[in-house]
Amino acid sequence: MTPVGNRDIRAAREYHDRTAHSYQSVRQSGHVLDWDTKPFLYKVYPDLPVTLLPREFPQPPQDTLEAMATFEGKGATLTLETLASLLFFTAGLTKKKTHPGGGEMHFRAAPSTGALYQTEVYVVAGELPALSAGVYHFSPGDFCLRRLRAGDFRGELGVAAVDERIPTAAATLVLTAIYWRNTWKYQARAYRHLFWDSGTMLANLLATAAGLGIPARLVTFFVDERINRLLALDAEKEVSLELVPLGTSAAPPPAADVSTEPITPRTIPLSSSEVEYPLVRYMHAVSSLVESDELRTVRPSHPGEPRSIPEHLVSLPGPLARAGRSLGETILGRGSTRQFSGQPISAEALSTVLFHATRGIPADFLPAPGRRLVDLYLIVNAVETIPSGAYCYWPEAHGVEMLASGDFRRQAGYLCLEQALGADAGVGIFFLAALGPILERLGNRGYRLANLEAGIIGGRCYLGAYAQGFGASGLTYYDGDVVRFFSPHARGKDALFVTVLGRSVKGVPGIEVPLQIAKP
Numbered sequence: 092m093t094p095v096g097n098r099d100i101r102a103a104r105e106y107h108d109r110t111a112h113s114y115q116s117v118r119q120s121g122h123v124l125d126w127d128t129k130p131f132l133y134k135v136y137p138d139l140p141v142t143l144l145p146r147e148f149p150q151p152p153q154d155t156l157e158a159m160a161t162f163e164g165k166g167a168t169l170t171l172e173t174l175a176s177l178l179f180f181t182a183g184l185t186k187k188k189t190h191p192g193g194g195e196m197h198f199r200a201a202p203s204t205g206a207l208y209q210t211e212v213y214v215v216a217g218e219l220p221a222l223s224a225g226v227y228h229f230s231p232g233d234f235c236l237r238r239l240r241a242g243d244f245r246g247e248l249g250v251a252a253v254d255e256r257i258p259t260a261a262a263t264l265v266l267t268a269i270y271w272r273n274t275w276k277y278q279a280r281a282y283r284h285l286f287w288d289s290g291t292m293l294a295n296l297l298a299t300a301a302g303l304g305i306p307a308r309l310v311t312f313f314v315d316e317r318i319n320r321l322l323a324l325d326a327e328k329e330v331s332l333e334l335v336p337l338g339t340s341a342a343p344p345p346a347a348d349v350s351t352e353p354i355t356p357r358t359i360p361l362s363s364s365e366v367e368y369p370l371v372r373y374m375h376a377v378s379s380l381v382e383s384d385e386l387r388t389v390r391p392s393h394p395g396e397p398r399s400i401p402e403h404l405v406s407l408p409g410p411l412a413r414a415g416r417s418l419g420e421t422i423l424g425r426g427s428t429r430q431f432s433g434q435p436i437s438a439e440a441l442s443t444v445l446f447h448a449t450r451g452i453p454a455d456f457l458p459a460p461g462r463r464l465v466d467l468y469l470i471v472n473a474v475e476t477i478p479s480g481a482y483c484y485w486p487e488a489h490g491v492e493m494l495a496s497g498d499f500r501r502q503a504g505y506l507c508l509e510q511a512l513g514a515d516a517g518v519g520i521f522f523l524a525a526l527g528p529i530l531e532r533l534g535n536r537g538y539r540l541a542n543l544e545a546g547i548i549g550g551r552c553y554l555g556a557y558a559q560g561f562g563a564s565g566l567t568y569y570d571g572d573v574v575r576f577f578s579p580h581a582r583g584k585d586a587l588f589v590t591v592l593g594r595s596v597k598g599v600p601g602i603e604v605p606l607q608i609a610k611p
């Protein structure tokens with residue numbers, strides 16, 4: 092594999108095709124899990140100074156749906172308490188479950204493939220009340236920050252992202268991923284998961300920020316190596332994925348020319364040995380931006396033409412504006428549904444999820460509100476008053492285009508990698524994208540971003556479902572078969588992610604087994 096640049100888009104295509112699941116590939120994979128090397132779920136810096144986060148912090152009180160649909164923070168001040176809340180509802184340890192035979196499972200605020208939680212969160216802060224300026228790592232296990240660098244590095248972030256507003260934000264969260272935590276189970280396909288899983292966390296983070304009135308937006312174009320260096324990451328193993336500037340700083344922006352001398356803080360190894368997946372590193376390298384000029388050209392500068400909407404869309408019932416459950420309650424009560432009952436959800440409930448999940452993302456890769464990279468296809472198994480069948484959802488018109496009518500439960504289960512969750516759900520939402528034009532526009536970086544957008548919308552689907560009292564799960568799938576199923580409509584597109592919604596057999600969403608809500 093010869094290293095190539097962001098503009099050589101054969102690389103993303105090659106990665107995508109080589110990591111596609113098919114009926115044959117899963118049977119031929121031969122991969123078995125080595126439980127002796129299962130990576131530890133927490134990154135531990137034993138030698139760094141610790142700042143405990145306050146355990147009394149505000150819960151986002153706003154109704155879940157309202158928080159999901161709010162994009163302008165009201166200008167509330169970022170304090171250590173609101174920072175603690177944002178970190179907890181994005182990446183916090185929210186539940187512990189003890190297995191009957193012993194052993195404990197830890198669950199986090201957002202769903203994550205295989206509960207492997209490879210996404211780490213760092214804070215690059217200016218001077219805040221009760222927190223001195225610095226670069227910190229968030230440790231969800233003991234709910235504290237550990238300081239990697241002292242001083243104000245917001246200017247450096249602004250330079251790395253060619254973004255003048257970043258230095259004026261009170262702090263910026265940086266989401267990173269440790270490859271091995273996910274490749275241990277999912278091998279090279281894990282690279283896709285980095286964006287699905289950071290996407291579900293960003294769904295929580297953006298809604299929590301809105302709920303607390305703190306301005307937040309998503310920055311995805313930056314010179315990768317500069318951010319990795321700032322965070323002192325071993326970039327062969329852990330890489331920066333996204334930035335989220337938060338709040339507005341009361342103090343003047345810092346100087347941009349602070350030095351980021353290399354530092355090598357000690358960390359505890361995740362497991363006794365690790366397996367390398369060169370394809371993952373390759374995909375990251377070819378979608379990295381190496382200089383500011385490249386970044387300026389790749390960032391979308393004009394909104395583009397709106398799509399023409401087909402005639403004969405079936406209108407959905409009006410979405411609810413409120414679900415009656417606060418965002419904090421929804422996130423704490425959430426847990427991926429492990430078995431659906433097959434019972435229907437209402438058309439209004441589906442309409443509400445689809446509407447609120449697709450109102451837009453305040454992100455630099457989307458040139459205008461209402462633009463998106465991914466398309467939502469549905470297999471309706473059991474939704475009251477909506478005939479079972481295959482559909483394409485048009486967010487602009489909040490209507491669905493029927494592609495085929497009929498009972499496709501069996502096919503839905505098959506497409507979701509033969510998992511019963513796909514067949515028993517009320518509805519499956521399949522995220523597809525026309526990768527060709529996306530890569531033409533954004534280079535290989537577009538591959539990251541299309542997967543990320545699917546993860547964010549999927550994460551919002553979870554929130555919308557749990558807010559209304561039913562369940563959800565992310566699912567993986569057979570790539571080519573999904574596209575064939577929705578073709579000819581989906582011809583030329585690629586399948587990126589699946590989220591299924593429906594009624595849990597346990598009735599109460601999220602509380603499927605007695606769980607102890609973890610006190611941070």
Ligand SMILES: Cc1cc2nc3c(=O)[nH]c(=O)nc-3n(C[C@H](O)[C@H](O)[C@H](O)COP(=O)(O)O)c2cc1C
Nearest residue numbers: 198199202203204205206287288426427565566567
């Ligand atoms: C992107 C994504 C893909 C997932 N894929 C599957 C899947 O294929 N099968 C499954 O049973 N669960 C799947 N899940 C659910 C995870 O296993 C679940 O989020 C994880 O175990 C943590 O549990 P929690 O969501 O209840 O907190 C997926 C979740 C996400 C976010």
